[in-house]
Amino acid sequence: GAGVSQSPSNKVTEKGKDVELRCDPISGHTALYWYRQSLGQGLEFLIYFQGNSAPDKSGLPSDRFSAERTGGSVSTLTIQRTQQEDSAVYLCASSLPGGINYGYTFGSGTRLTVV
Amino acid sequence: DAKTTQPPSMDCAEGRAANLPCNHSTISGNEYVYWYRQIHSQGPQYIIHGLKNNETNEMASLIITEDRKSSTLILPHATLRDTAVYYCIVRVAGRDDKIIFGKGTRLHILP
Numbered sequence: 001g002a003g004v005s006q007s008p009s010n011k012v013t014e015k016g017k018d019v020e021l022r023c024d025p026i027s028g029h030t031a032l033y034w035y036r037q038s039l040g041q042g043l044e045f046l047i048y049f050q051g052n053s054a055p056d057k058s059g060l061p062s063d064r065f066s067a068e069r070t071g072g073s074v075s076t077l078t079i080q081r082t083q084q085e086d087s088a089v090y091l092c093a094s095s096l097p098g099g100i101n102y103g104y105t106f107g108s109g110t111r112l113t114v115v
Numbered sequence: 116d117a118k119t120t121q122p123p124s125m126d127c128a129e130g131r132a133a134n135l136p137c138n139h140s141t142i143s144g145n146e147y148v149y150w151y152r153q154i155h156s157q158g159p160q161y162i163i164h165g166l167k168n169n170e171t172n173e174m175a176s177l178i179i180t181e182d183r184k185s186s187t188l189i190l191p192h193a194t195l196r197d198t199a200v201y202y203c204i205v206r207v208a209g210r211d212d213k214i215i216f217g218k219g220t221r222l223h224i225l226p
Contacts, residue, residue: 045215089156091158104214106158106159
């Protein structure tokens with residue numbers, strides 16, 4: 001596609017439920033990144049994929065958070081047993097190998113609200 | 116990646132040039148300077164990057180000092196739509212790993 005697509009754009013869930021957030025990167029972008037941004041806060045790195053493998057998962061805040069990527073394309077971020085502090089905008093970005101000439105392209109994000 | 120320092124906020128009158136400074140005194144020879152911006156409620160947007168020469172594209176100009184310890188992003192004719200948080204980042208050439216975003220500069224364009 002022309003850009004990074006994220007779905008859903010908004011998600012309201014009850015505390016304790018599981019949620020899945022989806023990211024469709026730009027075709028041909030081998031690197032994929034997940035960030036989150038709580039209200040009024042900065043961007044917090046979660047995980048980075050190169051192809052289907054995740055060399056850096058250091059930003060995942062707890063074992064309730066997991067992510068996978070299949071076919072070197074679509075990625076899913078799963079949050080189990082959601083808590084109110086998980087409420088944030090979850091942003092996905094992708095880039096060409098090396099990232100040099102084009103930097104990252106971000107999606108519009110998924111706004112997650114845990115009630 | 117080298118650390119950057121930016122002012123927390125700046126104001127600029129609409130139609131004037133907005134000059135956003137960034138200090139990166141510990142930058143190493145193979146690190147590029149990148150600028151992104153984040154308009155409210157949107158994902159960050161790539162603006163421009165450079166190594167040591169000044170760069171210009173349709174969005175902005177990037178001026179890097181000769182010693183590469185600081186740079187300035189210039190928006191030549193700021194509009195209200197340029198109101199955003201602007202992030203200056205330095206990172207090694209050819210790396211795919213994470214970008215760490217700092218707090219950036221919140222630019223207010225005044226009508």
